[in-house]
Amino acid sequence: MSQTFQRLAVAPAYQQVSETIEREILAGRIKPGDKLPTETALAVQMGVNRSTVREGIRLLEQSGLVRREGGKRLTASLPHYGELASRMSRAMVLHEVSFLELWEAAMALEPATARLAAPRIGPDLLAQLADNLARTEETLRKGRSVVELDIEFHALIAKAADNKALLLAREPTSLLFYPAVGVLLRKLPQAGKRLLDAHRQILAGLERAHAETAESWMRKHIVDFKRGYAMAGIAMDRPVEQIAHDLSPRRRTPAA
Amino acid sequence: MSQTFQRLAVAPAYQQVSETIEREILAGRIKPGDKLPTETALAVQMGVNRSTVREGIRLLEQSGLVRREGGKRLTASLPHYGELASRMSRAMVLHEVSFLELWEAAMALEPATARLAAPRIGPDLLAQLADNLARTEETLRKGRSVVELDIEFHALIAKAADNKALLLAREPTSLLFYPAVGVLLRKLPQAGKRLLDAHRQILAGLERAHAETAESWMRKHIVDFKRGYAMAGIAMDRPVEQIAHDLSPRRRTPAA
DNA sequence: GGGGCGTCAATTGTCCGACAATCGGATAAT
DNA sequence: ATTATCCGATTGTCGGACAATTGACGCCCC
Incomplete structure (x- = not known):
């Protein structure tokens, strides 16, 4: 046999x-x-x-x-990170990744990213982050969704960390995690203020090239999301499903 | 304009x-x-x-x-993790990821993975880890390359962490990082013993479901690699190139 | 009755030839 | 110099064709 x-x-x-x-x-x-x-x-x-x-x-x-x-x-051509990441996140959706799993991954990746970014970030990205912060504040005041801005904020930090391996590792998770956070923001309005606050502190840490501050505030920031989920009574161990369904409407490459 | x-x-x-x-x-x-x-x-x-x-x-x-x-x-079908990961790592090679980048990513991912694995690992995976350890010892004694075994050791832990997002995030990095470590092992024979020691300690931590131990030894383990690179005088900021070239000879799926 | 075997239609992998649309570039006209 | 015109090369799509392989069915033998 x-x-x-x-x-x-x-x-x-x-x-x-x-x-x-x-x-x-x-x-x-x-x-x-x-x-x-x-x-x-x-x-x-x-x-x-x-x-x-x-x-x-x-x-x-x-x-x-x-x-x-x-x-x-x-x-x-070199494979574009964006396409790879969005393929990976689609795969994760199909594999029914839960919010908890995303959160744990974010917990491992985001603080480390912030820490690396602190000593490396340049004025250009700092300005973009400041701008992002302003738009977030504005959008929040209008009561609109800040999910895209949240994703962008963290992506900018990842860019500042200047680490291609980390960039690629966190992107797929991030594409699913922050939309899942969006669900929370709709249910728990006060979470918006906390998010903005955390972003401010993180930026402050980055501006002073203070790795500890950036990292620890990022950690608090991520921890907050889990606390929010618990507070809002959303099930964390269930698949995030197609929360991020309408992202990445990628077609053939537009001319450079 | x-x-x-x-x-x-x-x-x-x-x-x-x-x-x-x-x-x-x-x-x-x-x-x-x-x-x-x-x-x-x-x-x-x-x-x-x-x-x-x-x-x-x-x-x-x-x-x-x-x-x-x-x-x-x-x-x-569901996209297989293995294929996704090996595609990502090929992309990283093309983008000329450096050892330092991989190391930083591993620093973020591996200790967190070990920490999560500690309370979740079951007897089956523990046995596989023990077996892996034995084979590593044996292979080391024969003076042969333990790269595959090293990859397997860490992959088993990632499996035990039971987190699909993290699994997928770390795999591509791991596929490049450990082969890059292999370069070190050939240059610095005593590194093999340190690797084995670290694996032993990590496993011990996991067996006792002691997250702290598993995490901190994993951290030491990864830190060691960087130290080794420095000691051996290998350039860390240069692309890892096609170190992992002959991995993943994947063809059409063999019948189930 | 169940397991093995041949038959046969369905399906895939590959090939051939064809053609409209578009592109790159050269040439002519304004 | 810019615009218009033309031409060959190349891509995207189509139609049809055929050998090899597969899946399913029915048949036979134990």
């Missing part, structure tokens, strides 16, 4: 096409920005039909290694 | 096909595991050619929402 034989892997041609081109890019023989050969040329070189090449190209296109600008020639 | 007009987005048909099917899945009208209609049926329903449908399917296939088991009928 031994399971001695595995399925022998015969990859369809279109997959091999994709892998072949991918290897060329990964190995650096085709650099981001370079134009790839035309479909017909690829088909001839690889000895397959153009239709097959096209299917292979679709795979690369979705993985972000290749991109069609406008409607013309194919160019190699 | 105002940039008033954006490129108006005309999505090609194959992309619309992909988006249409994706919406059906995201909305839950097609559930993971369900079989999708045949290519011809889809083509007829959407009023496009089968080739076009196929190209659309490739997009979905790459995003993991759809999967072809063996060689037959198309089924909806």
Whole structure:
């Protein structure tokens, strides 16, 4: 009854096409920005039909290694963080991630991000944060949703931390977490003031390049959300579902 | 000189096909595991050619929402974490992430993961960790590379933390970080013993469900890597490059 | 009756050829 | 110099075709 034989892997041609081109890019023989050969040329070189090449190209296109600008020639490209992150967050939704899980992840990521950002942030991002803060205040006064602004605030800090690994690690969680926080803000109006307050303190810490302040206020900020959920009596262990459903209406890349 | 007009987005048909099917899945009208209609049926329903449908399917296939088991009928599916993570780490390599960035991310993620794992880990994973430890010891004695085992050790802990958001956040970093640590282990043989020691302490903490111990030893463990890099005089701010090049030789899914 | 085997239609993977629309660029006209 | 016109190259989509493989059904034998 031994399971001695595995399925022998015969990859369809279109997959091999994709892998072949991918290897060329990964190995650096085709650099981001370079134009790839035309479909017909690829088909001839690889000895397959153009239709097959096209299917292979679709795979690369979705993985972000290749991109069609406008409607013309194919160019190699670096996968965009935004697309990766939004794909990941969609995956998380499908896997029914709960608010608690998001919160725990945010607890690990956001304070650390703030701490790193403090000594590295420059005047430009500080100004953007200040502007974000002002708009948040304004929006809050009008009683409108500050979810996008909240996401932006934290994303700006992540940018300031200047760490691509961390940026990519936190983005998917953030895309789901803050919308989930939005639910809270609607239920618990006073949470808005607390959010604004925390943002102010965090910014203050960053302005003084004071890592401790930035980190600890960020921690309080995140802790607050969980407290808010408890206070509002929202179930934390249930899937966040499609709260963030209408985000990322991504189509073909608009010209640069 | 105002940039008033954006490129108006005309999505090609194959992309619309992909988006249409994706919406059906995201909305839950097609559930993971369900079989999708045949290519011809889809083509007829959407009023496009089968080739076009196929190209659309490739997009979905790459995003993991759809999967072809063996060689037959198309089924909806949840994106696999492993594939997502390895795609992300490839992206990070292309973006030339440095060891320092990975280390900072690991510093944020791993101790928090260990802390969460401590009260949640079950006997099964504890046994697997113990086994991993034994194999690590053995492998180290033989002077062979423990990179895979190291990755596995930390992945097991992440599994024990039972947090999908965190699992997904740390995996891509981990896939690059530990191979980068492998470089260190080859240069600095005594680091192997320190690694083993740390793993032992972490496991001990987990066994006693002592979050503090697990977390603080994990922190020491990660800090050690940076110290090792400094000691070995390896540049930390340079891209990790294709250290993890031969990982993830993923082809089409072997039959279940 | 149940398990194994052949048959057969359905489906996929690949190929071929075709054509309108669009693009890049060169050339001519204003 | 800018605009208009033309031409070849390339992409997006289509139609049809066919071998290989699969799934399902029915048949046969024990």
